Amino acid sequence: MRQGVLRVAVVSPQEVVMRGLTTMLADYPDRLVVTALPSVRSRAPGVDVIIYDTFGLHLADGSDLVHLLQETDAEVLIFSRDMRPDLRVKAYSLGAKAWVSMSVHAGELVRAIELAAAGESLGEREDRLGTVAGLTTREVEVLALITQGLSNKDIAAKLVVSVNTLKSHIRQAYRKIEVTTRSQAVSWAITHGFAPPDENSVESGASVGARMVTDSVSTEQSG
Secondary structure, rough: OOOOOOEEEOOOOOOOHHHHHHHOOOOOOOOOOOOOOOOOOOOOOOEEEEEEEEEEHHOOOHHHHHHHHOOOEEEEEEEEEEOOOOHHHHHHOOOOOOEEOOOOOOOHHHHHHHHHOOOOOOOOOOOOHHHHOOOEEEEHHHHHHHHHHOOHHHHHHHHOOOOHHHHHHHHHHHHHHHOOOOHHHHHHHHHHOOOOOOOOOOOOOHHHHHHHHHHHHHHHOOO
């Protein structure tokens, strides 16, 4: 364990999260102090642990997280919403190694920060979304995007793969979770912790449903 008071930075696109975590951690001045980063592209000099809110991955491409993981000397602790485990999976695919739930109590969060600073495991990988079905990280990403209502064409563009490669991932994922249609896959995903469609990022429910039918038919025909 590192000696002395740890310096912690919070990175979140939401002020309520920034202020909330700063206030929560202020109760432990003998163990840590919260400091501000000049920007998310900062090299974070002197910072021991960066708490990164995964909501940033919902709003952007994750390049800010990659920078923090690769271009700073700080340990990065993912702060994850329980209802968006797919964002946590995306964080892991970018190189993150430790996470805590947004529902964590203050004392537990401080302990997680200390463990992260020491490079010790938090036991987080056992909770990886999709483990129960043996899904790969890519298959989880595909299912998460299907569940969000994206078409095969949109998913392929987002993941930078061909539509044929995407369909192969879909077939493998469907086989593992034992479903045959897109609607069944969405139902399975929501039941197992994936976030339901975001009304702010997709069209109406009717258009999403129609898209599911169309893509399901095209996927099955290609197989």
